[in-house]
Amino acid sequence: MQDELNPVLACLSSEGERAIERLFDFLRIPSISADPSHAGDVAHAAQWVCDELRRAGLNASVRPTTGHPMVVAKHEGPPGYDGPRLLYYGHYDVQPADPVALWKSGPFEPVLVDGPRGKRIVGRGAADDKGQVMAFIEAFRAWVKTTGTLPCSVTVLLEGEEECGSESLEPFLAANAAELKADACVVSDTGMWDIDTPAITTRLRGLVYMEVTIHGPDKDLHSGLYGGAVANPINVLASIVASLHDEKRRVTLPGFYDAVEEVPPSVLAQWRSLGFDDAEFLAGAGMTDDFGEADRSNMERTWSRPTCDVNGIYGGYMGKGAKTVIASHATAKISFRLVASQDPAKVVESVEAFVNGRLPAGCRAEFTRFGANPAFHVPESSVFLAAADRALTRVYGRSAVLIGSGGSIPAVGAIARIIGAPALLMGFGLEDDCVHSPNEKFELGCFTGAQKSHAALLAEVGRMRL
């Protein structure tokens, strides 16, 4: 296949202008999934990308759900192929463009502008995720155009609800598990280390998100008449939240760290060699100092350590001035980022027991769970990881760095669990792409590098036999 890859890469080069035009057409469709008034645009985008997959040579269809549709496409690879099948996951919906006034060009009027690292494509969805989706579609197109086939079996699954909760994803995966069966799932919704250095994300943190409401008095009380004699739900909540960390900023839930594994020294050494810039990281938050688990670097803290953060809190009088009330209840939205094999269900149980065990008599706690996903980790020994690294090395002339991400991609866990396809996170975004923000962009160099990398990955997988 190595012989065949060169003409495929040449084809991608010669198709460059047209690939940009196709991506622009895709970007012009305001497929904002969260906004019901754009439902027609979301449907239009599904049909548009389905047609592109067909034109690229795949067997594609738009599949209805109770929400926005799925797009499924398949290619069986060369005749008689009996190697691995890749499932490509992506999404064709985008975030709202607000605040529109901060865009320098229309969010749905894509433009190519000059930037410090060459041309860049500016528009909502450029990097997240339409540009990354079109990159693998262009790779499919070039393979089929050049060789008449893909070098391996491929399934594509594109959803239209990634930016609004992915409600239909799990039911669809469950209902179509056999059809979607694959050996690995290529997720191209993550980033590179920098524009010259490819990266494979091998760690994503899991997430448990809970709302905890402490109920005390049956109405707001006069703090003069009752202050000092009855439990104040805000003080109780603050006290419970405070007790979730010890002085070393470790989470105090019993057993919380039992399933947490130390990062192997070799991986830590590789991370250190990346030259993570703490000052730049903190500047991105407008902070001068870090604050986290003792004796850990910020890279470790965000890529490989579990955390607890309160994401919102409210109770009592929140207006201007003073009101001397003791509130009847107070609420905190508390989330835990999980790593390794920490069990989300156990964390939820543990939080409930922790809170209930700290309530003054006469108070009660109410819990709402908004998500409980385990962490994701690609073992460094994965053969698909090795194949992706070879592909990226071929394109970039250097090995991919294995990175972590502090965030969570629920789809990754769902696909692994329901389809049995472990994820391979090979993404081409950059940290400054302004995803979810005004003036979202995708470097042209990232777009073309992504196309070539996917083309090379297909070649690598075509040679694999499990």
Next chain:
Amino acid sequence: MQDELNPVLACLSSEGERAIERLFDFLRIPSISADPSHAGDVAHAAQWVCDELRRAGLNASVRPTTGHPMVVAKHEGPPGYDGPRLLYYGHYDVQPADPVALWKSGPFEPVLVDGPRGKRIVGRGAADDKGQVMAFIEAFRAWVKTTGTLPCSVTVLLEGEEECGSESLEPFLAANAAELKADACVVSDTGMWDIDTPAITTRLRGLVYMEVTIHGPDKDLHSGLYGGAVANPINVLASIVASLHDEKRRVTLPGFYDAVEEVPPSVLAQWRSLGFDDAEFLAGAGMTDDFGEADRSNMERTWSRPTCDVNGIYGGYMGKGAKTVIASHATAKISFRLVASQDPAKVVESVEAFVNGRLPAGCRAEFTRFGANPAFHVPESSVFLAAADRALTRVYGRSAVLIGSGGSIPAVGAIARIIGAPALLMGFGLEDDCVHSPNEKFELGCFTGAQKSHAALLAEVGRMRL
């Protein structure tokens, strides 16, 4: 004077019906000071009560301020009188009537209805404070009508902003201190122990109310990307709030208890003899259990111990569902009830130092002060207290109980500080009067008892020589 009091009391009895009619006229004026659309009604109420004071025999005038007007009235007492002068403080403004739908009769259409303890007057302001103000005006009227004079020198100061912050009070007191000079200030805005047992409030807690905002990141951050590595202002705030109490529920501000005095055993014994009902007290809050400073009764906690309560808290995402943000800031409204000679200014300083000393590097705190009033305490040895007790004993056939109140009346402190007139809190409300709530009422028995008690107090003070 004892001889003179009997005909005065008889006069009050015979004037009973007309006193109710006059109070009803007062209650019909919707003098809601917080609502600018009622400014004309507030002015009308000021003029109305000024006219009543004149008709009662005092020299009265409406005095403009930058806010609602003051009403000032004076009577010099008998010719050649050289005994103490009483300053009567009250207010002619009322709370809004919302929610109006919950009133059984119009809030400004006073009615006399039957209740379990006899007739009661229902209407906004019946107990707070128009009924209590008319009680002492009726006492003045009866004295002047019966004897041609008051038995002692009296000044009256009625404000129209008590229910909306008393902004004009301190400037007015300061500008008219000489004119308002008095030996004691009778405040009739508090309560009895029960309908048969008169009470004098000798302790009011002070209040420090602050808003504390913890600032961290310069914008809301993605909790996946930054969680565990930077200070989360909500967690920092919760931790500071939690550290304001120790395990015995004592406030941990350094020196906070230095100026707190133990209640004398004799007073504690009297309090215990009142038969304070803890279950009833807690039921009023919808609670089954108390929660406060260890080894203290609820009566002690609310009448004689300082406290710290968070009255409101907010930060981060407060909408429905989940949003994985680390908030840039979080705010708590924190109040401290003070007792004895605790210095509000020192508490404010101490809070600021406490918070600033617990901030992670890179965070900062912003403080807003909404009030800082010291506690109020009438020494049990006060001669005016003794006079009031004799007056109440004469009317009720039993000695007044000396009680505390967990709340604060800022005017009391201001009058003591600026005019030098220590307060005498002789009030006639009952706990179930629904002040600030729909269906506010004043027991007719309380209204007539109040009139007689004020008449008797004037007689007692007329006999005193300091």
